[in-house]
Amino acid sequence: MTTALSSQATAATAPAPLDSAALYERVKRVIPPMEWPQHAGLVADVLKLKRERNAVVLAHNYQTPEIYHCVSDIVGDSLALARRATESDAEVIVMAGVHFMAETVKLLNPEKTVLIPDAKAGCSLATAITGADVERLRTAHPGVPVVTYVNTTAEVKAAADICCTSGNAVKIVESLGCDEVIFIPDEYLASYVARQTKVKVISWHGHCEVHERFTGEEIQRYRENLDDVVIVAHPECPPDVLDASDFVGSTAEMISYVKREQPKRVVMLTECSMSDNVAAEVPEVEFTRPCNLCPHMKRITLDNIRQALLTLEPRVEVPEAIAEKARASVQRMLAVR
Ligand code: 13P
Ligand code: SF4
DSSP states (O other): OEEOOOOOEEEOOOOOTTOHHHHHHHHTTTSOTTTHHHHHHHHHHHHHHHHHHTEEEEEETTSOHHHHTTTOSEEEOHHHHHHHHTTOOOSEEEEESOHHHHHHHHHHOTTSEEEOSOTTOOOTTTTSOOHHHHHHHHHHSTTOOEEEESSSOHHHHHHSSEEEOTTTHHHHHHHTOOSEEEEESBHHHHHHHHTTOSSEEEEOOBOOTTGGGOOHHHHHHHHHHSTTEEEEEOTTSOHHHHHTOSEEOOHHHHHHHHHHHOOSEEEEESBHHHHHHHHTTOTTSEEEOOOBOOTTGGGOOHHHHHHHHHHTOSBOOOOHHHHHHHHHHHHHHHHOO
């Protein structure tokens, strides 16, 4: 198992203004010609509205190809999106991702209008723990610092000491200089971190409903049926899956690995749109797509991005009572390089 612990964002190439044929070129390997007319008009509308609203679209690696490749200004993993969100001069930021990602953007850009096209785009990890749970953990383990995965609500970030993402979790844990940390809420990410550090990791029982479904047996079948297949996994997968994989990393690290190594055949053990997004750019690599879909990420569509830009709703707001502490947890993470 090879691992990587850095994170990257890619500035999506600026879309050619309203040139449908040029935009289709970007996605032609993963969107059949008969499907493109369904998207083309909406893509044109979103590009026009972005200019009128002085808006940018940030897209997580799990967004569908027509969003990721055709209307996004910045694409990346959750760490990269958090970092890059502060670099834009736009007045409006649309988060094509899930609610906790939009909250992080709002924490870092309190003066900007931050939109999430569907406010119900949640995350099974973010609902796995509350601020009160964090306080109970602190009582049970006095003096032990709390590291929270960014896949949590602002309330939980406010109750923690520092955030981390899958791209920097080990570095963040070690940056604290303690013998012991409380690491919430993903049990599998916690066990992945624990195996790479001497720091004792106290975990919580949250799981990602997408990654917890991958199994070691599934990997074995891929290896039996596909010669030379390379298995690349996200650290939210169960430990036996990570053990059986060739590379483990955040979504951005998985993409970099595939682009760099150009394996003949690859299975990406993560949300299924990510394979489509990489396949659109790397024609030499053959992808087997185990389609574990994130229903929360899939709430975001071209249609509701357009609607959000038209109405400037739904807006993401973080109550001032928790924003200051939550922001501090995120900023402490961003200060660790
Ligand atoms: P990344 O931080 O690797 O982008 O992962 C976010 C996520 O939600 C994974 O399921
Ligand atoms: Fe949450 Fe998992 Fe969906 Fe990521 S893939 S947003 S961790 S439920």
